[in-house]
Amino acid sequence: MGRFPREFMDVVEGIKSMRIRGAARIARAAVAALRDVGNSYEGSDVAGFINYIKEASKLLVATRPTAVSLPNGLRFVLNKLLTDYSLGVDSVGELRDRLVRYCDEFINISREAADKIAVFGARRIEDGDILLTHCNSSVAIGVIKRAFDEGKSIKVFVTETRPRFQGRLTAEALSSHGVETILIVDSAARYYMNDIDKVIVGADAIAANGAVVNKIGTSLIALAAHEARTSFMVAAETYKFSPDTLFGKLIKIEERSYEEIVSRDWLNKYPNINVKNPAFDVTPPEYIDLIITELGVVSPSMFPILIMERYGAIYSELEPWE
């Protein structure tokens, strides 16, 4: 696959290594990368161009098996592009222009989605609320910042989020925005839960029954919130929906390297120790009070309906890059 420019491969690497983090940012980064790689295509063979775009898409899709937003972003672009192609658009130049336009369109929708979610979510936060968030979700942070900007006095517990400590980034972002932030270890979530009014997290993927796939530990926090009658809210763009789950497919939970948890040297010393590092877990719909989307606030079981309502049709089982 040496045929792609270094800039493109850098993005691929950046997503793989989690240097680029957050479902929305990943989706936009991938779509932007596809746009740029397509834009710099220099051949004149239409079929070759289409192939090139499909290959690039496949590479991007392979970086993070659980990040649904990424393939959904690519589906958005490719479905349109391939329709145009099948309807007879046959110059590389024209297709390249359209590719750029569709990619920009998706990036805009994605950016505006975050704003809308911030508006809707901030309305659920009341003056004096104590919140908790886990990991580093840009949409969840957006909701919190917006509530703060509206003059609400709030306080936010942030879990450090092992193994990669993304919670520290969240604490940094909130603190820099002026929000009073308390950093705790993940295990302390239940200890403080009775003082917490609302939990708000992001999502990596949402399944057909409204279950939410998010950073490992989310389901434990949701369970503790449910136990304490603390409201548990998920902020998620509608493109977090995993269409495969409608056809029974299980969302693959990415298993990441043990080196995020212990050093190679340490592990080598202990032949009977194995390290397991699932990056995500699944929060069942009964522990989720609301999902805040750019189209409105819904209960988890209603989430897939929203997709159908607004997009008119369910994604097909056949992927556009196949």
Place this chain on the structure above:
Amino acid sequence: MGRFPREFMDVVEGIKSMRIRGAARIARAAVAALRDVGNSYEGSDVAGFINYIKEASKLLVATRPTAVSLPNGLRFVLNKLLTDYSLGVDSVGELRDRLVRYCDEFINISREAADKIAVFGARRIEDGDILLTHCNSSVAIGVIKRAFDEGKSIKVFVTETRPRFQGRLTAEALSSHGVETILIVDSAARYYMNDIDKVIVGADAIAANGAVVNKIGTSLIALAAHEARTSFMVAAETYKFSPDTLFGKLIKIEERSYEEIVSRDWLNKYPNINVKNPAFDVTPPEYIDLIITELGVVSPSMFPILIMERYGAIYSELEPWE
């Protein structure tokens, strides 16, 4: 307080800094330190000796506010010693000898307690069981090792236990013993809970209603075990009982330094970030199936009865070192 020898102050420091870890080890270390510091007492004034012992005890008690085993060990020794003294034993030599004897007696009881708990606890583990343990409890590890030594094929999930990673020590101990061990981050407990047959943890203190104070995160794991109908067992010597709770006192949860979680430099950069580091949490009795003690296996609400049954009387509100 410069009057105590360096060896004694080393133990005090070792307990404070968590170099000496595990409730049973702490209790034995403290009692051994009291024995040694008393044994090396060179004065001949009886009242001075008693005072010296009380002062040393106070220093030890102050090291770890939540570690009930430590004051219970000292109560065991001092109650006997002070009774002797009040009954007329009045030579420093004789009292010194008795102190040594009582200290050794407690240390033996404590060591045997761990063995008994291992025997009783191992009976609850069946061939093929998948276990989970949290933090680094010597009694819980004892139960697991014993079950393994009895030829049962077992597999143990161990949580790394932030912020101090004591779970790594547990993994090392089990691995060295030959037990198949899987290390995970604390947040992954619910992800694997459905595959786990039994959870076994230690205890730092047990309250009058059977609630268990243990390493932060324990109550989250217990909650997840309860949700999945996974048996949750606590291995604890009866001297883990907190007599104060009988009189309404709340068990003080030790708040440890933020530097266990983030660096001073990092924190200084963010004026709106606070770090909270509670060392323990409280698992309510309804999430605990059994407490395995050296006197037998009981339900949590029966635990305080056991104390009364066997020790004849409840500890008084007045402490012997006061």
Place this chain on the structure above:
Amino acid sequence: MGRFPREFMDVVEGIKSMRIRGAARIARAAVAALRDVGNSYEGSDVAGFINYIKEASKLLVATRPTAVSLPNGLRFVLNKLLTDYSLGVDSVGELRDRLVRYCDEFINISREAADKIAVFGARRIEDGDILLTHCNSSVAIGVIKRAFDEGKSIKVFVTETRPRFQGRLTAEALSSHGVETILIVDSAARYYMNDIDKVIVGADAIAANGAVVNKIGTSLIALAAHEARTSFMVAAETYKFSPDTLFGKLIKIEERSYEEIVSRDWLNKYPNINVKNPAFDVTPPEYIDLIITELGVVSPSMFPILIMERYGAIYSELEPWE
């Protein structure tokens, strides 16, 4: 606002003071008042007429912040009227006639809705059932009366419903209809819950996630019903849906005067006593088995779908009277 006739202001007062009670009755009274106030408009300036209607609507909307049926009724009428106006209908006479027609249309729909709900709800009641109802919901009473009229032998527990004792009105209505009725204090709901087969209540508003806002105490009864596996049913016209909640807005819970609970004289004697009098509470969807609407019987999470299915579109964020 002295510009409106006394009859109109009487209705405004009647709704504010809770002389006019019950969500359906309030909606119909408000729409009828709008019809009458519009019908008696004597000016000839179209813009003035529209303004007059908007002002009257605002006054009506302001009477009861939680009563969603009232603004939904006005939305029904105004959306049509303003569409006509924007499409060019520009004589006061014609607009006045249309206003009257649209108002009557809503009143009819509302009345028929109650009948349909009675038919559907009565089918869920079986011979020999013991029911419980809270407060004074005309639709819930309609269901019970219909079941009785169908010859089913039933018995109904009615809570007195502090602070305003609307339960007594319910008891009077059922008793006068021949239904065997048992009046209890609100606190006795759990005491009798094990003997009760079905709970049926009305709703003041229904949120986007299927949560039901109803008279204070409803959520306690729902909780007790859930605990005892007693079916909990809500009878509600679809116009009880609160469209704002789709956009994240919280339903404002009306806080009513302390004088409904204690006298001014008593309260003045006690400087450290505050009285809180929220008129409603929120029953979460997981405690509600069914919502019986005029369009059919649905689960709470399906309720907002029903709106979309049948009305074609979600209400917009911009109100017609703004």
Place this chain on the structure above:
Amino acid sequence: MGRFPREFMDVVEGIKSMRIRGAARIARAAVAALRDVGNSYEGSDVAGFINYIKEASKLLVATRPTAVSLPNGLRFVLNKLLTDYSLGVDSVGELRDRLVRYCDEFINISREAADKIAVFGARRIEDGDILLTHCNSSVAIGVIKRAFDEGKSIKVFVTETRPRFQGRLTAEALSSHGVETILIVDSAARYYMNDIDKVIVGADAIAANGAVVNKIGTSLIALAAHEARTSFMVAAETYKFSPDTLFGKLIKIEERSYEEIVSRDWLNKYPNINVKNPAFDVTPPEYIDLIITELGVVSPSMFPILIMERYGAIYSELEPWE
């Protein structure tokens, strides 16, 4: 009713006596019988033919009051046929041909539905899974067989399913297919539940709120699965939906003969003994994780939406055979 041929009455009897078992098979058998009885109609009076078909349908509908698939199959056929008739098709020959075609169409849809469900459901089964099924559902068996055929190593607990021991048939079918099967009494379901990864059952009918009517004992198993966080899945064609429940009607639970449980002789000896033999029970939606349909995998509360989404309209209250 002596007017129908013996072959037809044999099918009627076969369904009534439970010789023909399984909701899908019943529906197909009934539709096939209707086809054959219609096809052999020899008169030339169109109204007579229509009447004949309606009468035959009524007889078939009356065989099993809880089996929704049967009337749904007939609704599928009759709605089309009666539309044709009302649109002016008026020769017996033509109507007969269309009847045959519509019946075959339904039979094909039903057969393919089972295949689709097998594909979707098998994706939810993972290598190494231990399953449990109750009674004898052809769709549930289809899912299991498909997962086995895909090379997944699975093991299936099968309850014997009193009183008629249909679980033995399931065990026979799975065993003959090569699947490792463990037969247990119904009462042993909770004993083994902690070792079971997923429960999969069929459905006789699904109500408007997503509740599932299935063989007596299903709801107990669902409750035990919920208690143990074991996934509970229902495999059901969309035509298992009971449209009546949308209008408040309760699904009638068939009460079958006591002789399925004890002998007449035994019962005659004991005047104070009554035998109750309900054939089905109702599993509430909160105990069901997923419903696997031929259109996709949904949460129970979404099930009725699916019907509306795909069939465009809800069934009317008036039955085509009335």
Place this chain on the structure above:
Amino acid sequence: MGRFPREFMDVVEGIKSMRIRGAARIARAAVAALRDVGNSYEGSDVAGFINYIKEASKLLVATRPTAVSLPNGLRFVLNKLLTDYSLGVDSVGELRDRLVRYCDEFINISREAADKIAVFGARRIEDGDILLTHCNSSVAIGVIKRAFDEGKSIKVFVTETRPRFQGRLTAEALSSHGVETILIVDSAARYYMNDIDKVIVGADAIAANGAVVNKIGTSLIALAAHEARTSFMVAAETYKFSPDTLFGKLIKIEERSYEEIVSRDWLNKYPNINVKNPAFDVTPPEYIDLIITELGVVSPSMFPILIMERYGAIYSELEPWE
């Protein structure tokens, strides 16, 4: 029964009519009345005196069937007196003196019990806590006042407690003591529960399994507290134990006059209305975190053990006044 002096009958009436309220006050009032009525006995026949005391006791016992403290107080006194009598004490003068002494002894124990409970209970209340109490329990109020006197900043929600509004008395008592108090209707308990840290109530009787009989509505509040992980504490002297429950007897729930709820005139108008007015309900042990007694803080299931531990023996089935 005209043989008893007016002062005695006044106390009997005062307890019956609930002018004398609160389990502790009732017990002390009854025992004081027995002391006074015995002290004023003027005959010289010993058997007559004993009979007179038994008759007086029976009258007192009959006033409030659920108030266990009252018979327990009388048992305390009579068991001692009758033992003396059976051991040969046979002068009226001597028995009279002993009666007075035993009665005073009980009254002192009861008063001191309240103080101890206040001390133990106040330790469970933390600075900043928001509390809720129901009805008018002098021990619960004692705990709250003590916590306030210790300088803790607290706020207390008080339910008005229909039908007799005893909550107003509680609010008056707390307010007069300087405690910030919020009065609400009983139905608002769940509305505020998420903001409440601890619920504390008294008890009228405690059963053998730790279930607590208290003012109607208590079990609903306990249920709501359990749902929200809010601590639920009962303050109760050990003599609230109902010994009969050990032998299977159910605690009789007093049914009080309908006139506490509605007027006679109102009720007469409605032939089909019945009013039910149970004075108490039963809170199951699983909703109670702690019982605070004068002997210490225990879990509910341990309560009967405490009795046995300290009193040495269980009360017999035969009552001393029989």
Place this chain on the structure above:
Amino acid sequence: MGRFPREFMDVVEGIKSMRIRGAARIARAAVAALRDVGNSYEGSDVAGFINYIKEASKLLVATRPTAVSLPNGLRFVLNKLLTDYSLGVDSVGELRDRLVRYCDEFINISREAADKIAVFGARRIEDGDILLTHCNSSVAIGVIKRAFDEGKSIKVFVTETRPRFQGRLTAEALSSHGVETILIVDSAARYYMNDIDKVIVGADAIAANGAVVNKIGTSLIALAAHEARTSFMVAAETYKFSPDTLFGKLIKIEERSYEEIVSRDWLNKYPNINVKNPAFDVTPPEYIDLIITELGVVSPSMFPILIMERYGAIYSELEPWE
């Protein structure tokens, strides 16, 4: 083992084959058999006699591994006999007489225990109650009969209790006593649970944490009762306590022959079918409201305390027949 008379071996066989059923009957039958076999001992060697008794006891103990009452009965007798022997009683004649006396004593205690339990348990049953019982427990039946004899109008659901249909025996016994009885399949328990006021069952063994081992299916019924807030009561003599569980031993669940479920011929036809037939399951203490014993009514966690309270000491780990 041909050394024991045929009458003795008949009892051994009778217990093994479940011809002799019911924990109390088994215990009495075993003790009576020991008495008779000892009484007919004709040798004169004391050590031989003791050995003979131990051997006979071992045979009896081996018949039913889960039936705790049986070894408890033998422990009662042997502990006394062996104490006598160790204290010097050394004639076969004298020991034989004492054996007979101790055996009769146990049999009497056991018989009276059932009566006491009937008295205490009947008090928990109220006029109009609808009960449910599972399997064929003589103590549970005793409670029901007693309540009926006291004139209470009751109705009893009885599960048939697969695989051996012991529920039919219960139905026969209740019906013959005049009690209105409804026989259902085990799977119908949840279907009727909402109409049932109280469940009462017996116990085969009770563990140290109050868990109850009883006929397979009991825990499912307890779960369904818990779900519906239906009271779940266990009637059990104190000698049902399993002392081994105090020392961590798991109660062995007897696995009985597959032929109780299917025929050998049928099973031989299906190579991939296995049949599992556990005779008992374990009901956790949280689903049990009360245990009714001959010493009183207690909560499950209090059960082991009762043993210690009354018998003074816990059974030792070493069995008397070893």
